[in-house]
Amino acid sequence: MATEFKLPQLGEQVEKGIVLSVLVSEGDHVDADDVVLELETDKATTEVPAPSAGTVGELRVHEGDEIQSGDVIMMLEEDGGEEEDEEKSKKKGEDAEEEEAQEPEAGGREPEPEDGDRESEPEAGGREPEPEPESEGREPEPEDGGREPKPEPEAERRSRSGDRERQRKQPRERERPKIGEPVPASPSVRRFARELGVELSMIAGTGDGGRVTEEDIKSHVRNLLEDVSREKQAREDELPDFSQWGEVEREPMNAIRRATADNVARSWEKIPHVTQYDDADVTDLENFRSRFAEEAEEEGGKLTVTAILVKVAAIALERFPDFNASVDVERGELVRKKYVSIGVAVDTEEGLLVPVLRDVDDKGLVQIAAELGEKAGKARARKMSREDMKGGTFSITNLGGLGTTRFTPIVGWPQVAILSVGRMETKPVWNGDEFEPRKILPLGITYDHRAVDGADAAKFLRWIAETLENPMRLTMEA
Template sequence: MTVKEFELPDVGEGIAEGELVSWQVSPGDTVSEGDIVAEVETDKALVEVPSSYDGTVKELFAEEGEMVPVGDVIISFNVEEPEAGDAEAEAPDTENKPGESTEEAKTDTEEAASAETPDGRVFAPPAARRLARELGVDISDVEGSGPGGRVSEADVRAHHEKAEEHDETAAETPVNPAAEDESAGASAGAAASTTATSGEAAREKTLAVPATRALAEELGVDIDAVPTEKTRDGQPFVEREDVRAFAQSGGEAAEAATASASATGEGAREETVPYRGVRRTIGEQMAASKYTAPHVTHHDTAVIDELVETRADLKETAEEKGTRLTYMAFVLKAVVAGLKEYPILNSELDEEEGVIRLKNYYNIGIAVATDAGLMVPVVKNVDEKGLLELADEINDLATRARERSISPEEMQGGTFTVTNFGAFGGEYATPIINHPETAIIGLGAIEQRPVVEDSEVVPAHTLPLSLAIDHRVIDGAEAAKFTNTVKEYLAEPTKLLL
């Protein structure tokens, strides 16, 4: 048995450190190469870290929530290395021994093959293991249908559905609840195990995400004493709702916390939130952009009655093709048309070389609000794609950005950015340029507003626009002309087809 140490790899270009968000394994767990052992949040995205070894987890060297530099050892494994000459010894003898039946020989062969695999070893790809964790399925209970018993995602789903059917059947049978114990400590012990007594301790190990553990600590609850029927990888798994329910049930520690809160008559007046990961990177980049590039914002409004009608006409056709057609696809096309006429807005200032780099390609960033902060996935080569293709890609990138499953590469290489604060009801703003780009356009809410046509005030659908520029590179006149071009294409969207 050899101990192998595993260092935090560079999970993204230029990444120096990452926050270890959660462990997916515990000491003693058996893992295969490619199994996900941890989730790490970098300054760009949340990524999964796979194991490089087949073996057993020996020790974890970092705590959840800890910032870990790339190259630091985060986990070690006990790895069984085959000795020379073991290949022949491990091969099962399929020939019948004297007096041995064919059936007995077959059984011996199966046992020998089973002995080659360490206890608890399950052949399954990372995708199947991830799905098992999401569904709360113990992967070792799943019967694999693939070669050598390999477990597929379909096997996991089938096992989960079968378990749910069993649970529904069992739920129809009345069950007598265990009698409550007068002792709070005994109550916690009984909740932890169906055979527990007042003298027994709580579970030795409980799986829970950091937010759940923080809530348990806040309420003074021993997380190992919280009852749960949910499991992950064969271990008890506790969620926030379980902790709250246990606290309300009157655990000793929970009662103390409740009494303390009652004594003060109010909750904590302040709380702290870590400033790191994606949130810190956003802050640093925004500060660098704002204090490096002199920002000027140009405001205007596009009248888009024809665009509203065009989208309404195409929406049903798009849905028949499985596409959700939004205004953003039209906006990107209009922006690219404007950038082609005024390429200075599709540029980058290289101060070290003393040059302005004009980009002859159009990679448009789409600012997306997520729980971790503003993320900007990039739609590459917008000028080469049709409306429906753009709509599909925009929806896909935005969804995966919110789910934190987007890769760092998909948020790099932008030449211009669009941000849609109108989705939250705003009209105008002063957006900060996504450095090292030199311009960003913000979209307000599309609404009917009064406009003047032929000396009369009439209602019309309008789209407020807020264009921020780096005044070192772009003049106000160029900003105004670019915005007028974008307005023209939005007002007459059929021109985009030309």
């Protein structure tokens, strides 16, 4: 039997995606867990496997379609389906024959007794049934098995239905107390209203005698919040018709761009951002990189400035744990993580991806360099999974290769900080006797001001800069 193969839940907070490719055709046979679909979700490419073995029936999706969890992908004729259908059909036929043999007369009802039998037959318990008194002007009720009762007049039915509806809504239709009149409510309800800043006279009570209940207050507050939300939505400006001034072109955003838009908008709304800058003299660090570059390549990695920054940041986060935390607004707590996993922004043709290097505080510099190269390659090849981008406690973004010097990135909620790195420049620096050329690296730290103060941010960034300026410190700290 053909069954509907629906798109399963793809992961936490993942509801939809765009079909990149359909890997099967109608009539193909698939085994359980064979990949039948490639789906582009927010910032990841996901493979969708077949739930069981069978033959592909009607395909319901095509490349470029946007689908969500629960949508039917295809019809799948599971192996053994025909034999099961024959067995069910045979069983159904046998059941039908049994029912036909046992079916009583007159359409399934027991034959009614003759009038004489009905009169002589006593009710259960041996008593004769007592005739019911008839109301004046009212026809007698029909006996069992008699005529169908007359249908209720439509007007009467609607009237009675309306009465029930009014009774159901009656508690919500109570009038609010007039100004100056006392509002019936218990002391606990009054205290609850004061805590929420709610004026009881503005609430129509649904309790006995118009008494205001705690649920009335909650309902009133919910309604107020919904009204505010609707008003805010109504105030949002719609885009003007740009075509009145010239030719325009519209292009749908891909899944990565839409996910990025949602994430940065949420982060900007939740986090009060502050950015501070500093410079690091990395002349000696560049000599250090040149000295150990070949050794790192032999281990499969490339000793880049970003790889070194990952290790330096990991050490700094252990010294300044408030930067390795999240703000729990509901509980009024700062959640400090005892592990360090750093996300590194990677620019791809499809958009920005941020793979996470886990537990970098326990890894050496060469190992980090190798892992960073591997993760960046997967990101550019669109082979990242959602798990590869989860669990970061801090982020680094380096736009120096694109010529940028200073910029203000957005902190990725629920993290509280991100380190920005710009283009290295050679500048003249006074050494006490003369100017000499030095390689200067611009740094920035953007942070959540709820978790971090400016003084702590300055100390954190200066510690990173000084460690970059003194590669020996990096070796000792690591």
